[in-house]
Amino acid sequence: MALALHPFEQLSPARIVDAVESLGFWLPGEPFALNSYENRVFLFHDDERRRWVAKFYRPRRWSDAQIQEEHDFLAELDEAGIPVAAPWCNAAGASLHFFEGFRFALFPQVSGQAPELDNPSHLFALGDLVGQLHGVGQRRSFIHRHQLDVPTMIEESREQVLGSPWLSRHQRKAYERISAALGEQLKARAWPSESLLRTHGDCHLGNILGRDEHFALVDFDDCLMAPAVQDLWMMLTAQDDQEAQMQLSELLEGYEQHRDFPRGELALIEPLRGLRLMRYAAWLVTRWSDPAFPKAFPWVADEGYWDQHLRTLEQQRQLLESNPRWLA
Known part of the structure; x- marks a missing residue:
């Protein structure tokens, strides 16, 4: 057949x-x-x-x-x-x-290049852009789009990965343990629903294009009700603390040209990163029947990918146990 x-x-x-x-x-x-x-x-x-x-x-x-x-x-x-x-x-x-x-x-078509996240003027412009977006986003709520629901997203991601054929028996046991522990840490940092507003939802560099300090946002396919920090945290990529604080300072200065940023949401940055790590792996396995995915992501079928994924999840779990890195 x-x-x-x-x-x-x-x-x-x-x-x-x-x-x-x-x-x-x-x-x-x-x-x-x-x-x-x-x-x-x-x-x-x-x-x-x-x-x-x-x-x-x-x-x-x-x-x-x-x-x-x-x-x-x-x-x-x-x-x-x-x-x-x-x-x-x-x-x-x-x-x-x-x-x-x-x-x-x-x-x-929106033309241009992705911003440079080590350029302070670009970071200020990005914060300014997201602040404008949220100024409109806070006017009303989505009725049909999703909310960023951490418990549901975690459980769905775990079920999807554990239901895939790629993990060995040893990896499956390790994933069950690590993802459950990380999931509990993420659930403990949930946010009140009244703090949610309409967001872009997937504000990474591939969805921001422009030249100089003039950028536009594209691809709102994942727009949803979420905390404001959802549209900022993916721009915080620095590895050392000094650069991290520079990035955060410039983003927030630009953002607050238009609305106050809820500083308590800075504690959500690493939890949101952990959630994205889990959801990305789940996305890959659930889309495997689409012929484009095995061609573009052949390493999903390799044991080495899942070993690295487990290490990354464990590192994120340990990071969440330490003091928050992102402070205003």
């Missing part, structure tokens, strides 16, 4: 062109695939030489209402003058489009 095709394997170049042209565009050339795994993203230019990004959403990941809430948030940010790529709307005002079983959206 032939194996069923993954939905994204049916997303041929011709189908992509037909989907975009169904909206009234004309493409003089084929779209160019961009580096994206959760969804499928393509760059194209139209007959007026305008450059666009077409994003085809992973089937069954988000509901239509959740995607629309992402788009509405982007439109609200764009209207407030915050540099984001807001989705294109047709004459009827629709930003989410449908073609032969796929849901997709078009965004104007």
Whole structure:
């Protein structure tokens, strides 16, 4: 019996062109695939030489209402003058489009380079950008998007990794022990739901583009209700304490041009890092049926990857037992 095709394997170049042209565009050339795994993203230019990004959403990941809430948030940010790529709307005002079983959206291309996290002026600009974002984000709550729910995310991640075939018996026992201990530490640092606001949710360097001190945020696919620090902690990459305090100081100075930063959330930085470590490994194993994943991440099937993952989780667990590093 032939194996069923993954939905994204049916997303041929011709189908992509037909989907975009169904909206009234004309493409003089084929779209160019961009580096994206959760969804499928393509760059194209139209007959007026305008450059666009077409994003085809992973089937069954988000509901239509959740995607629309992402788009509405982007439109609200764009209207407030915050540099984001807001989705294109047709004459009827629709930003989410449908073609032969796929849901997709078009965004104007944002060009530029990632910021330099050892450059104080870039850090100040990033803090300023996130402060503007949160100034709008705090106005209301998401209704359909997720909340950053630590206990649920930890348990889901553990189940997904333990249910995968890649860990040896020894590694499985070690993962059960270490992830359970780390999970308890993370759960103990939960935050009150009233402190949550609408955030980008995945504010790493790949989602920030610009030149000089002018940056824009792209890819709001993971936007959710979360503490404010969720959109800052991934920019804190320094290894020594002096540089770490420089990064934090510049980010917060820029951020507080627009709103006060809740300093108590600095204690969440390392817990959030630990949560991301667990979720990343779980993401890899749950997406393995997508043919793009074995090709891009072949080392997931290697015993050495899981040995290193276990060491990293244990190091993070030990770090959480020590004094907080990130202080205002």
